[in-house]
Protein backbone atom coordinates (compact mmCIF):
# COMPACT_ATOMS: atom_id res chain seq x y z
CA UNK A 634 0.00 0.00 0.00
CA UNK A 635 1.29 3.49 -0.85
CA UNK A 636 -0.13 6.95 -1.54
CA UNK A 637 -1.18 5.97 -5.08
CA UNK A 638 -2.35 2.39 -4.85
CA UNK A 639 -3.49 -0.48 -2.64
CA UNK A 640 -2.74 -4.12 -3.56
CA UNK A 641 -5.68 -6.48 -4.29
CA UNK A 642 -5.43 -8.51 -1.06
CA UNK A 643 -5.17 -5.41 1.11
CA UNK A 644 -8.08 -3.81 -0.74
CA UNK A 645 -10.35 -6.85 -0.22
CA UNK A 646 -9.47 -6.83 3.48
CA UNK A 647 -10.12 -3.09 3.62
CA UNK A 648 -13.59 -3.49 2.09
CA UNK A 649 -14.45 -6.23 4.62
CA UNK A 650 -13.38 -3.89 7.43
CA UNK A 651 -15.31 -0.97 5.97
CA UNK A 652 -18.42 -3.17 5.82
CA UNK A 653 -17.91 -4.05 9.50
CA UNK A 654 -18.07 -0.33 10.37
CA UNK A 655 -21.61 0.14 8.96
CA UNK A 656 -23.55 -0.06 12.27
CA UNK A 657 -21.25 2.43 14.03
CA UNK A 658 -19.90 4.41 11.08
CA UNK A 659 -21.63 7.75 11.69
CA UNK A 660 -21.08 7.68 15.44
CA UNK A 661 -17.33 7.07 15.21
CA UNK A 662 -16.90 9.38 12.24
CA UNK A 663 -18.44 12.29 14.19
CA UNK A 664 -16.18 11.57 17.16
CA UNK A 665 -13.06 11.21 14.99
CA UNK A 666 -13.74 14.56 13.29
CA UNK A 667 -14.78 16.37 16.48
CA UNK A 668 -18.25 16.85 15.05
CA UNK A 669 -16.91 18.73 12.02
CA UNK A 670 -17.93 16.15 9.42
CA UNK A 671 -21.43 17.56 8.80
CA UNK A 672 -19.97 20.98 8.05
CA UNK A 673 -17.57 19.47 5.48
CA UNK A 674 -20.44 17.56 3.87
CA UNK A 675 -22.39 20.83 3.52
CA UNK A 676 -19.35 22.48 1.88
CA UNK A 677 -19.14 19.65 -0.68
CA UNK A 678 -22.84 19.93 -1.45
CA UNK A 679 -22.53 23.69 -1.93
CA UNK A 680 -19.74 23.12 -4.47
CA UNK A 681 -21.78 20.67 -6.57
CA UNK A 682 -23.83 22.03 -9.51
CA UNK A 683 -27.42 22.80 -8.46
CA UNK A 684 -28.89 21.34 -11.64
CA UNK A 685 -28.05 18.16 -13.49
CA UNK A 686 -26.72 14.70 -12.83
CA UNK A 687 -24.42 14.12 -9.86
CA UNK A 688 -22.53 11.00 -8.81
CA UNK A 689 -21.15 10.18 -5.38
CA UNK A 690 -18.30 7.68 -5.73
CA UNK A 691 -17.92 5.49 -2.64
CA UNK A 692 -21.27 6.41 -1.08
CA UNK A 693 -20.82 3.95 1.80
CA UNK A 694 -23.91 3.72 4.03
CA UNK A 695 -25.34 6.94 2.57
CA UNK A 696 -24.12 9.42 5.19
CA UNK A 697 -23.58 12.19 2.63
CA UNK A 698 -26.07 11.12 -0.03
CA UNK A 699 -29.09 11.27 2.31
CA UNK A 700 -28.72 15.06 2.60
CA UNK A 701 -28.14 15.85 -1.07
CA UNK A 702 -31.08 18.05 -1.95
CA UNK A 703 -32.64 17.83 -5.43
CA UNK A 704 -30.36 16.93 -8.36
CA UNK A 705 -30.45 13.62 -10.18
CA UNK A 706 -28.31 11.52 -7.84
CA UNK A 707 -26.34 8.34 -8.59
CA UNK A 708 -24.64 6.58 -5.67
CA UNK A 709 -21.82 4.18 -6.52
CA UNK A 710 -20.01 1.75 -4.24
CA UNK A 711 -18.16 -1.55 -4.80
CA UNK A 712 -19.80 -3.10 -1.72
CA UNK A 713 -23.34 -4.52 -2.18
CA UNK A 714 -23.71 -4.38 1.61
CA UNK A 715 -23.02 -0.64 1.63
CA UNK A 716 -25.52 -0.13 -1.18
CA UNK A 717 -28.28 -2.06 0.58
CA UNK A 718 -27.78 -0.04 3.76
CA UNK A 719 -27.65 3.25 1.87
CA UNK A 720 -30.64 2.82 -0.44
CA UNK A 721 -33.56 2.86 2.08
CA UNK A 722 -31.89 5.56 4.16
CA UNK A 723 -31.22 7.88 1.22
CA UNK A 724 -34.43 7.27 -0.70
CA UNK A 725 -36.75 7.66 2.30
CA UNK A 726 -35.23 11.10 2.93
CA UNK A 727 -35.51 11.97 -0.78
CA UNK A 728 -39.17 10.90 -0.80
CA UNK A 729 -39.91 13.12 2.24
CA UNK A 730 -38.37 16.08 0.39
CA UNK A 731 -40.15 15.28 -2.88
CA UNK A 732 -36.86 14.51 -4.68
CA UNK A 733 -36.65 11.76 -7.32
CA UNK A 734 -35.17 8.49 -5.98
CA UNK A 735 -31.39 8.12 -6.16
CA UNK A 736 -30.04 5.26 -8.30
CA UNK A 737 -27.62 2.84 -6.62
CA UNK A 738 -24.91 1.25 -8.73
CA UNK A 739 -22.31 -1.35 -7.82
CA UNK A 740 -18.92 -0.38 -9.20
CA UNK A 741 -15.42 0.91 -8.59
CA UNK A 742 -13.91 4.32 -9.22
CA UNK A 743 -11.23 2.68 -11.37
CA UNK A 744 -13.80 1.26 -13.85
CA UNK A 745 -16.87 3.46 -13.76
CA UNK A 746 -19.81 1.77 -15.51
CA UNK A 747 -20.95 4.92 -17.34
CA UNK A 748 -20.66 6.56 -20.75
CA UNK A 749 -18.26 9.43 -21.45
CA UNK A 750 -19.45 12.93 -20.46
CA UNK A 751 -22.58 11.75 -18.58
CA UNK A 752 -22.32 13.77 -15.36
CA UNK A 753 -22.43 17.43 -14.38
CA UNK A 754 -20.69 16.79 -11.07
CA UNK A 755 -18.85 14.03 -9.18
CA UNK A 756 -17.92 13.89 -5.53
CA UNK A 757 -16.19 11.47 -3.21
CA UNK A 758 -16.19 11.84 0.58
CA UNK A 759 -13.83 9.76 2.72
CA UNK A 760 -13.50 7.21 -0.05
CA UNK A 761 -10.67 8.49 -2.28
CA UNK A 762 -8.06 7.17 0.14
CA UNK A 763 -9.60 3.71 -0.25
CA UNK A 764 -9.41 3.67 -4.06
CA UNK A 765 -6.93 0.97 -5.03
CA UNK A 766 -5.60 3.01 -7.98
CA UNK A 767 -6.14 6.71 -7.43
CA UNK A 768 -4.70 7.90 -10.74
CA UNK A 769 -6.88 5.51 -12.77
CA UNK A 770 -9.89 6.48 -10.65
CA UNK A 771 -9.34 10.19 -11.34
CA UNK A 772 -8.95 9.47 -15.08
CA UNK A 773 -12.27 7.66 -14.99
CA UNK A 774 -13.91 10.58 -13.18
CA UNK A 775 -12.75 13.05 -15.82
CA UNK A 776 -13.97 10.71 -18.56
CA UNK A 777 -17.56 10.53 -17.23
CA UNK A 778 -17.83 14.30 -16.53
CA UNK A 779 -19.22 16.69 -19.13
CA UNK A 780 -16.87 19.49 -20.23
CA UNK A 781 -17.17 22.11 -17.47
CA UNK A 782 -18.22 19.40 -14.98
CA UNK A 783 -16.77 19.53 -11.50
CA UNK A 784 -15.20 17.03 -9.12
CA UNK A 785 -15.00 17.56 -5.35
CA UNK A 786 -13.12 15.19 -3.06
CA UNK A 787 -12.72 15.17 0.74
CA UNK A 788 -10.26 13.07 2.70
CA UNK A 789 -7.68 13.56 5.44
CA UNK A 790 -4.43 14.40 3.69
CA UNK A 791 -1.21 15.22 5.50
CA UNK A 792 0.70 18.47 5.36
CA UNK A 793 4.04 16.68 5.81
CA UNK A 794 5.60 13.65 7.56
CA UNK A 795 5.64 15.19 11.07
CA UNK A 796 2.03 16.14 10.72
CA UNK A 797 1.37 12.59 9.48
CA UNK A 798 2.81 11.21 12.71
CA UNK A 799 0.37 13.26 14.83
CA UNK A 800 -2.49 12.13 12.62
CA UNK A 801 -1.47 8.50 13.07
CA UNK A 802 -1.29 8.99 16.83
CA UNK A 803 -4.75 10.55 16.85
CA UNK A 804 -6.31 7.76 14.79
CA UNK A 805 -4.46 4.89 16.40
CA UNK A 806 -4.91 5.76 20.06
CA UNK A 807 -7.66 8.35 20.55
CA UNK A 808 -10.11 7.24 17.84
CA UNK A 809 -8.95 3.62 18.31
CA UNK A 810 -9.85 3.68 22.03
CA UNK A 811 -13.30 5.11 21.29
CA UNK A 812 -13.89 2.56 18.50
CA UNK A 813 -12.93 -0.25 20.90
CA UNK A 814 -15.54 0.96 23.40
CA UNK A 815 -18.29 1.55 20.81
CA UNK A 816 -17.67 -1.74 18.96
CA UNK A 817 -17.13 -3.67 22.20
CA UNK A 818 -14.21 -5.62 20.69
CA UNK A 819 -10.45 -5.13 20.76
CA UNK A 820 -10.13 -6.09 17.10
CA UNK A 821 -12.32 -3.27 15.80
CA UNK A 822 -12.39 -2.37 12.06
CA UNK A 823 -11.07 1.17 12.63
CA UNK A 824 -7.59 -0.32 12.80
CA UNK A 825 -7.76 -0.69 9.04
CA UNK A 826 -8.88 2.85 8.53
CA UNK A 827 -5.77 3.96 10.40
CA UNK A 828 -3.71 1.96 7.92
CA UNK A 829 -5.16 3.75 4.88
CA UNK A 830 -4.73 7.07 6.71
CA UNK A 831 -1.02 6.40 7.27
CA UNK A 832 -0.43 5.58 3.61
CA UNK A 833 -2.46 8.46 2.22
CA UNK A 834 -0.43 11.28 0.68
CA UNK A 835 -0.28 15.04 1.05
CA UNK A 836 -2.71 17.67 -0.21
CA UNK A 837 -0.19 18.85 -2.82
CA UNK A 838 0.49 15.34 -4.12
CA UNK A 839 -3.15 14.88 -5.13
CA UNK A 840 -3.42 18.42 -6.57
CA UNK A 841 -0.58 17.40 -8.88
CA UNK A 842 -2.23 14.08 -9.72
CA UNK A 843 -5.53 15.80 -10.59
CA UNK A 844 -3.70 18.22 -12.88
CA UNK A 845 -1.77 15.36 -14.49
CA UNK A 846 -4.97 13.51 -15.42
CA UNK A 847 -6.32 16.68 -17.03
CA UNK A 848 -8.38 18.63 -14.50
CA UNK A 849 -8.05 22.42 -14.58
CA UNK A 850 -8.57 25.07 -11.88
CA UNK A 851 -7.47 22.46 -9.35
CA UNK A 852 -7.41 23.53 -5.72
CA UNK A 853 -6.69 21.62 -2.53
CA UNK A 854 -7.73 23.38 0.66
CA UNK A 855 -6.95 22.03 4.11
CA UNK A 856 -10.19 22.67 6.00
CA UNK A 857 -9.00 20.92 9.18
CA UNK A 858 -5.33 19.92 9.39
CA UNK A 859 -4.98 16.15 9.30
CA UNK A 860 -8.71 15.52 9.13
CA UNK A 861 -9.99 17.08 5.94
CA UNK A 862 -8.68 18.49 2.72
CA UNK A 863 -11.20 19.45 0.05
CA UNK A 864 -9.91 19.17 -3.51
CA UNK A 865 -11.80 20.47 -6.47
CA UNK A 866 -11.20 20.54 -10.19
CA UNK A 867 -13.00 21.09 -13.47
CA UNK A 868 -13.00 19.13 -16.71
CA UNK A 869 -11.89 21.53 -19.47
Ligand SMILES: C[S@@+](CC[C@H](N)C(=O)[O-])C[C@H]1O[C@@H](n2cnc3c(N)ncnc32)[C@H](O)[C@@H]1O
Pocket residue numbers: 648651690691692693694695696697709710711712715740741742743757758759760763764765766
Ligand atom coordinates in the same frame (compact mmCIF):
# COMPACT_ATOMS: atom_id res chain seq x y z
C1 LIG B 1 -15.61 5.46 4.63
S1 LIG B 1 -16.82 5.07 3.42
C2 LIG B 1 -17.39 6.67 2.96
C3 LIG B 1 -18.87 6.83 3.09
C4 LIG B 1 -19.49 8.15 2.67
N1 LIG B 1 -19.04 8.60 1.37
C5 LIG B 1 -19.32 9.29 3.66
O1 LIG B 1 -19.45 10.43 3.25
O2 LIG B 1 -19.08 9.05 4.84
C6 LIG B 1 -15.77 4.68 2.04
C7 LIG B 1 -16.51 3.96 0.93
O3 LIG B 1 -15.66 3.92 -0.23
C8 LIG B 1 -15.89 2.70 -0.88
N2 LIG B 1 -14.74 2.36 -1.77
C9 LIG B 1 -13.60 1.74 -1.45
N3 LIG B 1 -12.84 1.56 -2.54
C10 LIG B 1 -13.52 2.11 -3.56
C11 LIG B 1 -13.24 2.22 -4.96
N4 LIG B 1 -12.11 1.73 -5.49
N5 LIG B 1 -14.16 2.83 -5.73
C12 LIG B 1 -15.30 3.32 -5.21
N6 LIG B 1 -15.61 3.24 -3.89
C13 LIG B 1 -14.73 2.64 -3.08
C14 LIG B 1 -16.08 1.70 0.25
O4 LIG B 1 -16.75 0.53 -0.15
C15 LIG B 1 -16.83 2.53 1.28
O5 LIG B 1 -18.21 2.31 1.18
